[in-house]
Amino acid sequence: MKKNIYILGGCGGIGKELSLIMARSNFNILIGYYHNKLFAEKFSNEIANDSIKVQICFVDLADFLSVESFFEYGYKNIGLPDYVVNCAGLISPRIALKDLSIEHINDIINVNLKGVFYLLKEASKLMSLTNGGNGGSIVLLSSEAAKFGGNLISAYAATKGAINTITIGLARELALDGIRLNTVSPGVIENDKNSDDIDINAIPLRRKGTTIEVANSIKWLLSEESSYVNGAILQISGGR
Helix, strand or coil: CCCEEEEECCCCHHHHHHHHHHHHCCCEEEEEECCCHHHHHHHHHHHCCCCCCEEEEECCCCCHHHHHHHHHHHHHHCCCCCEEEECCCCCCCCCCHHHCCHHHHHHHHHHHHHHHHHHHHHHHHHHCHHHCCCCEEEEEECCCHHHHCCCCCHHHHHHHHHHHHHHHHHHHHHHCCCEEEEEEEECCECCCCCCCCCCHHHCCCCCCECHHHHHHHHHHHHCHHHCCCCCCEEEECCCC
């Protein structure tokens, strides 16, 4: 039977690469978008084929009702999720905390932290074996900034540190319902808006990572090849 994957932030950066990979692997896909409906429609049409369903749905991670509606839409239009991946999030500009607006601090926390709780709550309800779901796998997106605090992005880094903690603790809870929860933690990636000032010599592999490399790592964590991996935070950083 064909599997269903919900990808929040599925038409930009890492999420876009993952959507392409999963479409080629013949998964039904629900793409969550926030900014550009026309682009999301165009992209979904490009990756669709006769054997899979590709749907798009607006989702605002900062709004619980929007997240709830996203999962309801997916259930009605492609079926229960077997896999859920969150590639959506708010990237912080490099600004000293004293100059960062209260509005932006709240936005970072609402999207990157509260939003993750919202999606985990809704995903686990649909995927839970005791609720009639199929079980499956969830992958979140963290950052190596969670470990060293980042450089002038402490608010962003703090939300990613919280995601690591959520992954470790919640993975034990969700395992009882047939759900694996893991997280990828990229280092310096080519499309990262904050990566331009990074000294490549500080990376042992002497290069930035690519969105394709991160997306392939996510696919592995979703797959049965990683069936005994749960509560892991997979570092994708070139050794930095």
